[in-house]
Amino acid sequence: MNDDLRELYQEVILDHSRHPRHFGALAGATHSGQGYNPLCGDRVAVYLAVDGGRIADIKFEGKGCAISQASASLMTDMLVGRTIAEAEKLMGGFLHLVKGEDAADLQGDDRERLNVMAGVSAFPMRVKCATLAWHTMKSALEGGAAAKTE
Amino acid sequence: MNDDLRELYQEVILDHSRHPRHFGALAGATHSGQGYNPLCGDRVAVYLAVDGGRIADIKFEGKGCAISQASASLMTDMLVGRTIAEAEKLMGGFLHLVKGEDAADLQGDDRERLNVMAGVSAFPMRVKCATLAWHTMKSALEGGAAAKTE
Amino acid sequence: MMAQLKQVRPTVFEPPRADFEILSRAIYGKPLVYLDSAASAQKPRQVVDAMNAFAANDYANVHRGVHYLSAAATQAYEAARGTMQRFLNAAQADEIVFTKGGTEAINLVAYSWLAPRIRAGDEIVLTVMEHHSNIVPWHFLRERQGAVLCWVDVRDDGSLDADALDAAIGAKTKLVAVAHMSNVLGTVTPLKDIVARAHAKGVPVLADGCQGAVHATVDVRGLDVDFYALTGHKLYGPTGIGALYAKRAHLEAMRPFNGGGEMIREVTRDFVTYADPPARFEAGTPPIIESVGLAAALDYVSSFDRNAVKAHEAALYSHAREAVREFDWLRVIGDAAGKGAILSFESAGMHAHDVATVLDREGVAVRAGHHCAQPLMERYGVASTIRASFALYNTREEVDALIEGLHKARKILTR
Amino acid sequence: MMAQLKQVRPTVFEPPRADFEILSRAIYGKPLVYLDSAASAQKPRQVVDAMNAFAANDYANVHRGVHYLSAAATQAYEAARGTMQRFLNAAQADEIVFTKGGTEAINLVAYSWLAPRIRAGDEIVLTVMEHHSNIVPWHFLRERQGAVLCWVDVRDDGSLDADALDAAIGAKTKLVAVAHMSNVLGTVTPLKDIVARAHAKGVPVLADGCQGAVHATVDVRGLDVDFYALTGHKLYGPTGIGALYAKRAHLEAMRPFNGGGEMIREVTRDFVTYADPPARFEAGTPPIIESVGLAAALDYVSSFDRNAVKAHEAALYSHAREAVREFDWLRVIGDAAGKGAILSFESAGMHAHDVATVLDREGVAVRAGHHCAQPLMERYGVASTIRASFALYNTREEVDALIEGLHKARKILTR
Ligand SMILES: Cc1ncc(COP(=O)(O)O)c(C=O)c1O
Numbered sequence A, B: 001m002n003d004d005l006r007e008l009y010q011e012v013i014l015d016h017s018r019h020p021r022h023f024g025a026l027a028g029a030t031h032s033g034q035g036y037n038p039l040c041g042d043r044v045a046v047y048l049a050v051d052g053g054r055i056a057d058i059k060f061e062g063k064g065c066a067i068s069q070a071s072a073s074l075m076t077d078m079l080v081g082r083t084i085a086e087a088e089k090l091m092g093g094f095l096h097l098v099k100g101e102d103a104a105d106l107q108g109d110d111r112e113r114l115n116v117m118a119g120v121s122a123f124p125m126r127v128k129c130a131t132l133a134w135h136t137m138k139s140a141l142e143g144g145a146a147a148k149t150e
Numbered sequence C, D: 001m002m003a004q005l006k007q008v009r010p011t012v013f014e015p016p017r018a019d020f021e022i023l024s025r026a027i028y029g030k031p032l033v034y035l036d037s038a039a040s041a042q043k044p045r046q047v048v049d050a051m052n053a054f055a056a057n058d059y060a061n062v063h064r065g066v067h068y069l070s071a072a073a074t075q076a077y078e079a080a081r082g083t084m085q086r087f088l089n090a091a092q093a094d095e096i097v098f099t100k101g102g103t104e105a106i107n108l109v110a111y112s113w114l115a116p117r118i119r120a121g122d123e124i125v126l127t128v129m130e131h132h133s134n135i136v137p138w139h140f141l142r143e144r145q146g147a148v149l150c151w152v153d154v155r156d157d158g159s160l161d162a163d164a165l166d167a168a169i170g171a172k173t174k175l176v177a178v179a180h181m182s183n184v185l186g187t188v189t190p191l192k193d194i195v196a197r198a199h200a201k202g203v204p205v206l207a208d209g210c211q212g213a214v215h216a217t218v219d220v221r222g223l224d225v226d227f228y229a230l231t232g233h234k235l236y237g238p239t240g241i242g243a244l245y246a247k248r249a250h251l252e253a254m255r256p257f258n259g260g261g262e263m264i265r266e267v268t269r270d271f272v273t274y275a276d277p278p279a280r281f282e283a284g285t286p287p288i289i290e291s292v293g294l295a296a297a298l299d300y301v302s303s304f305d306r307n308a309v310k311a312h313e314a315a316l317y318s319h320a321r322e323a324v325r326e327f328d329w330l331r332v333i334g335d336a337a338g339k340g341a342i343l344s345f346e347s348a349g350m351h352a353h354d355v356a357t358v359l360d361r362e363g364v365a366v367r368a369g370h371h372c373a374q375p376l377m378e379r380y381g382v383a384s385t386i387r388a389s390f391a392l393y394n395t396r397e398e399v400d401a402l403i404e405g406l407h408k409a410r411k412i413l414t415r
């Protein structure tokens, strides 16, 4: 089997995509955002409960490819409990990582957990799948205009 | 000097273009037509006095290249005094001649006089210059919609 | 006797692989298996050579020049129009308007023919299998002028019910806009019947022939269709060119679309008059070199026994169709009788993009997505499908590579 | 020190004849002397080779595909956009919309930006030297929506009086549409000044750069121009492609033009939403192979010292201009200071088409006609002119051939 493919479709990714964490709607959300990738039809909605500058809870709903669903699931897992400033830093690092750019801002445990997505960088046509949820999260935090990745 | 050019710009042609016969307006015209070649801006107007099925008088006005002016002048010279049926036959023959097609319908003296225009057939981009006045004459006889040669 | 023999034993069609240099390239070390011709076909060397020779010997701008090269270029351009006329069996060459592509051909009808004729409440009948290029121009007329879009459904197998289409045509219908062949389902619509029934109610028909013209001979006169749009790059021709066939009377009644050089009779400060069709609709310098390439592509396509090509493509499709029957996790979308060589499917538990990514690493190029047919995706309740499309250069071995790739995708993505 | 030396003795520019195969062909047994580049330029082998290599290695449809070739083609297409951005010094690549040509670029502004903004009585300011492509789209708005065209005259020498243009801009002016360089007079307009003064009155400016972009570097940011239209085939690039530069804010405020694939966000039966620019304006399969050729053409042009090219063309023009001074039967039209390398003239007693026909038999290709600028012909009281235009590949000997040909024409036509 092709190495790049093995790297892309790791067990962790497939597991996240099949058993997404934090899936569903969130009663009492303070922020939400809608994301859509018109190229493949992937959709994602994220719901956030922010309390005192900290992300107290996250949920997401969506439909799409393994990469986009896994990425959304992983994101919710990693962002819950963080401050908004921390979340933004992580988002920036993630974008660098999946584009194959220098992701020096990602370190330690964060780096290790997000590394499962690094394989995406070998598939330029799939980067947008990986970033959809993250862009949507960003727009939710910024006030909720629909995110998109054309 | 190039043979084709000599053939095209014969003395007779240049003479007709410089000293056009039957040039001007025609008081008491029964038919008239306007011709325009949008590609080069050539214009021609023909005026006819038809009497008992016979072209009693013709005049033309126009502005354009040597070929178009000579062709108009020659046409008026040759059509005056003819019946409409004769004129139509001559027009058909002329069109064949300048396109380099079989012009068997042109004979005798007519053939000889029109032969000065035969050189046009070696210049496909100029055929429309030669035919403008003739198309205009045809449309005048048919009732006078503006002729054009795009 | 010979003719009969030929019918009994059709020529075995040998895919002309050598004409397509790109087909011998490798992708990630694997031979390219190009099954995306419905998106765009590869170009044979005959097309590329014709364009190169023209550029090297006869190129100049068309129409306005007296000089030799301009005459040569004009002749080549107008000859291409004649080639297209014959390809479609149009009555006259000046019923052919060259456009930048199939999309522009349809927009030309929307802007120049329908827009000045349609009023709020007037209806346009179209089908759910249309490509966005045969939907969005009509949505513009809805948004801007209050037109109403009347959608005709397809049957579950993807076939079009001509009765349903006929029933949708009412007193307010101004146009029927329908694909000749669907780019997703492969369905070939009963165009002749549709036209006859629409005409019986006095309604003109526009056929989107972007796919239809590739896979069978088109006879616009036999079909009696009013407008027929097609695109060069799917016909093994260059990008940047397409064509609209329209009946002469329609063209004459159409107002200009783009304004500029070539399409006028006279321009003054105060007014403008327009050239006759087709020039009226070809503002600006046209795709001159592309017209030469397109003519070469039509000649290329016509150089084969087109029925043999069709049989070849049908055989590839059948082979693929049969092979995927064993995949119980795969649902084929579009199974109409007589359909063209396009296989679309979704797969349970695997997203189209993931499958396409795995196939790609095997060298197999397919499309994954909505194929610019979102209403059709909606109709079948899918966000996207995988589409493998077969062209005259494809082989049975390439179909096998697709099937093999699908096995792999299943193994990787559902492990 | 070096830089200074270079300024004192500019590089002698050697016309790259070998790059243009067509230039070594014969016409009626005489060497081709191609002086019709303002109508369309010949294509260097670098452009043809780039297109061939792309077609042979990387061709597929763009944007919608996951597979390797589609990614490669998308990358090439978007890279071409970046090349155009740098060529024009635009701020962002997504301020570049690829069109089918310069004409369509201007029509795009008319249909998508101005049409929804203009009311009966609103004014469009333009000059009498505009090409029909920068006139007819505005006539459409006059015919269809009651816009008023306000014409600015040129001075007798063909130069544009920026004061006169400024004076024409009033409270109802919605757009100034002006050529960067005239295709007949060769006049280069004071675009930066025009833009500054129009902006002072809150009026945007569209520059028709179809000629301007060929003969000098363009800096849309420095000019602060709102819209800049250009065409590929005059820039030594392929036919079938052009581009519109527009400021991002304008693009975002523009409604779609053609409807179809690629330009939508979402299509349903009942509504449609549109993609962001530039995709919003690139409906259908774009001129993909042509984009590669256009990028190669821009790279080709940029590979020279553009000031040296300009000086070379100016020297050819001066040589011709001086030589025709001795012809008292010839009137040059367009003598503005700083003009580009286009020589237009009429000749007493000889019609332009007759002259061009004689020149053609000498191998000399020039244009004769109205050059799609009828209001300008009207302004100078001529039906047509002869136009010789000089490009980077022309030589002093070719100018001599033109002069020689004019002597012959005189001899033949006035004997
Ligand atoms: C059925 C159909 N119609 C229209 C089009 C549009 O053609 P183009 O993109 O060449 O304008 C396509 C292809 O994209 C198609 O498959």
Ligand SMILES: Cc1ncc(COP(=O)(O)O)c(C=O)c1O
Residues within 6 Å of the ligand: C260, C261, C283, C284, C285, C286, D038, D039, D101, D102, D103, D104, D131, D133, D134, D179, D181, D182, D183, D208, D210, D211, D231, D232, D233, D242
């Ligand atoms: C000044 C000017 N504007 C616009 C155009 C139109 O360009 P195109 O014919 O490539 O659309 C031309 C050339 O024909 C031109 O010279």
